[in-house]
Amino acid sequence: MKIWWLDYHPVYNTVNFENYEDGKNVREMVQDASPLSGNWIRYNVILNNKGKPSDILNAVGGALIVSERAKDIITQIPNLNVEFLPLSSSEGVFFVLNVLTVLNCVNPNHSKEKRLGSSNKLIDYEELELYKDVVQDKDLFRIMLHEGNTVLPKIYVSDRLKDLLENNLEGYQLVEMWDSEFSWRQKEEKYASMCEEVDKSIKGTFNFEKAVNYVQKNKGQLIYSGKWALKVDEENEIWLGQLSLNGTYSWINPIYYPPVILGLTWGTK
Template sequence: MKVYELRNHIKSMVISSDYDKSHPITSDFDGESKLFKWSPFKVETVSKKSYKDFPDYVIGKPVISARVKEVIEPFVRTEVEFLPLMHEELDLYMVNVTNVLDCVDWKRSDFESFEDGTLAGFNKLVFDFTKIPKWTYIFKFKERATTRVYVTEAFKDLIESHKFKGLDFSVVFDSEFTEEKEQEQKRNYELALEEIERKKGVEFSYEEARERVDKGQAVASGKWKMQLDEKGRFWLGELTLDLTYQWIMPIYTPPILLSYLWHEVEKSEIK
C-alpha cells in the first residue's frame, strides 16, 4: 500500500476569502462534522495559474471542483463532507475529511514534543499500514488532523484515470519501504550531497548568487538550489531523500541561506 500527502500542485489556481469570524470555516477541521452549521461563503481567485480542479486555499482544508466531486463522491462518501462554496466562475466545494485514523508508527517515526508532552512536529513520519483499512481513499491521523490530509493509491489512481490536474503526489509513504531501504536511501542522499560538494567550482555570497540567478543561471549550496523558471519567476528548491527537488516560490528569504556560500550548477526542471 502507498499513501500520499494531499498537496496542491504549484500550477494550481489560488483562492482566498473574506468571511465572518463566526463561520465554521474559522474552526479547526479536526474530523468533526461541519455540514449542519455550514453556509456557502464567497471565495475569489488570487492567482489563476493553469489547474482548476484542486484550487489552493488553506492547508488542511482541500477545495475541489464540481466535476471532481461528481467522480470521487461514490468512493469517499463515508470519509468526507462536501461543503459548497461560492465563486464567480466555478462550482467549488471544500472537503471536510471526517475519517480520522490512529495509524502512526511511533517506533519508526522521528518526532519532537513540547515540555508538556504534546506533539511539536515530525522530523520523519512513518505509518503503521496495518491500521489503514484496505479500502481507504482519504484520511487524516488524529495528531495532525487539523493540518494534514492523506490519500491512498486508490484515490491517486481515481484522480489520474480521469485526468484531473492540480495535485502533487510527490510525498509518498510506502508499506514496502523497510528500515533497510530507508538506510539505503539515506546513504544515497548523503552520496548525492557529497557529489554536489565535489563538483562545485568558484563559490560566492548569497547576494552574488541572487544576481546570477536573476541573469538566468542556477546556483546551489548543499541541499538548496535557486533558479528562475521559464517565466522568470524565482524558485527555491530543497533536495529531498528521493533525490528530487521540492520547489517553493518563497515570500521571504530564509535567513540561514544568507550565510551560505553558493556555486553555479545545471538548471533543473521545475514540476
C-alpha cells in the first residue's frame, strides 16, 4: 500500500488567477480545509497555454485547480469529501478542488520532522511514516501536523485513485510519499548501499574537469561518482544524472553545477 502526493506539473498548461488578490484570497480560504461552497464566488482565471494539455493545472495553497475531465474522473469514486468550486474562464471549464478530509495519521516517532530555527516549531515533514489503519480506505486527503492544528497543503491520494488518474488524465505529477512495505529509512539504507557499490566498482579516477573531458571524447560512455553520473548528448552537451532507487538515472542538462558536484572524484566502470 502506498500514498501519493498529487500536484500539477509546471511544464504543462497551467491556469492562474486573473487578479493576484483573488489568488491570494483563495489560498487563505483553503488553508484549513473548511467547506467553501456556501459562500463561493466565481473567480476569473486565465489559461497559460504551453501546448501541453493538462488536467491538474495549478496548486493554490492546499487546493488544486483542475479541469472538468479531472472532476468527472475523480467523482467516479463515491463518497469523497471534496468540493469542486467553479471558476470563470473563456478558455475552458475549471474548478478549485477543495479537499475536506484531514487526517491525523503521522507517526511522529518514525517520521523525519522539519522544524523552524530556534523556535523548534514543527512546520512540515521531510519523510513520512503513516498509521496504516488511519489512511487505509482513504482515497483523497490532507494531513495535519501532529503538533498544533496546522493542515499541510499537499494533497494525498491512494493507490486506487492514482490508478484512475493515470488511466484517464494528463499533465500532472504523482510523487510516492509513503510505502507500507518499505519505509523511508529502509530506502535510505538501500540507496546508500547502491551509491557505495557504484564507488567500489569505478576504476580510474578524475576530477570534475577531467571527467567532463572524458565523456566528451568518449561519446556513449558514462562516468560515475556515488549517486551521480555524467554523459553527453549528440550535440556534446553535458548531462548530469542522479541515481534512482530502481537503478536507473534521471537526467538533466544543468545550467550550472553546485560546488558539491565540482568537488567529487569521478571514475569509469
